[in-house]
Amino acid sequence: MNQPPGGNAALMRRVIELSRESMNSLNGGPFGAIVVKDNEVISEGTNSVTLWNDPTAHAEVVAIRRACTALNTFQLSGCDIYSSCEPCPMCLGAIYWARPRAVYFAGERTDAAMSGFDDALIYDELPRPPYQRSIPMVQMMREQAVEVLKAWNAKPDKTRY
Numbered sequence: 001m002n003q004p005p006g007g008n009a010a011l012m013r014r015v016i017e018l019s020r021e022s023m024n025s026l027n028g029g030p031f032g033a034i035v036v037k038d039n040e041v042i043s044e045g046t047n048s049v050t051l052w053n054d055p056t057a058h059a060e061v062v063a064i065r066r067a068c069t070a071l072n073t074f075q076l077s078g079c080d081i082y083s084s085c086e087p088c089p090m091c092l093g094a095i096y097w098a099r100p101r102a103v104y105f106a107g108e109r110t111d112a113a114m115s116g117f118d119d120a121l122i123y124d125e126l127p128r129p130p131y132q133r134s135i136p137m138v139q140m141m142r143e144q145a146v147e148v149l150k151a152w153n154a155k156p157d158k159t160r161y
Contacts, residue, residue, distance in 0.1 A: 007104035011036060011082050014044075016106055019059070019084035022046035030115070033059035033083040035067035035076060035100070042079065043067040059083065060091035064098050074161055076100040085112050089122045097161075 011034060018032025029047025036042065045062030049055055060083050068074055076098045085107040087095055095103055109119055121134070130137035152158060 007080075007082070008036075008039070011041070012104060012106060014041070015082045015084045018044055018046050022048075022059070025051075027051040029059075031059040031084050033063040033081060035063050035079050035081055037067075037071070037076075037079045042070050056090065058088065058091050060087050061094050064094055068098070074098075080104065085109070085117075088112075088117075088119045089126065 015032045015034055018034070019030050020032075022028035022032055023030035025046075027050040029049055031047040033045045034041050034043065043063045043066035045059045045064075045066060047059045048057040048062060051057070060081060063081065064076065067076055067079065071079075077100075079098075079100045081095060081098075081100050081103045083091075083103065083105040086105045086109045087103065088109070112118070113120065125133050130139065
């Protein structure tokens with residue numbers, strides 16, 4: 001894989017300012033993110049979990065959703081994501097699905113943990129088999145679900161992602 005170019009300090013300053021603005025707003029969390037393409041900011045996002053009552057409304061996810069809408073695509077090829085902190089496991093998953101060129105981040109997950117945003121439990125849960133996780137996960141009706149996946153595989157007009 002090609003090495004991405006060095007990050008843009010002005011863009012990272014903007015992300016950090018977004019995180020500060022979010023923290024100081026009503027019910028905002030202290031995180032910000034932007035999506036950039038060809039040195040142009042496509043979207044901005046801030047942590048809106050408590051503001052929107054949405055546990056998935058992390059800054060990176062919000063910025064990715066807005067960028068995909070603005071670019072009318074579900075992949076962010078050629079885009080860079082700037083985040084005020086190392087992405088959590090959920091955001092990391094969203095980033096990999098979005099397929100940006102690079103991610104630049106300021107704080108580390110350990111910095112976030114010192115402020116009560118500790119993702120260690122999730123990192124610890126990921127390698128465990130579903131039946132050993134702290135939230136019960138019970139598999140049901142696998143055969144029926146596999147039939148849908150087989151139909152997808154045979155579908156000639158599907159859009160791969």
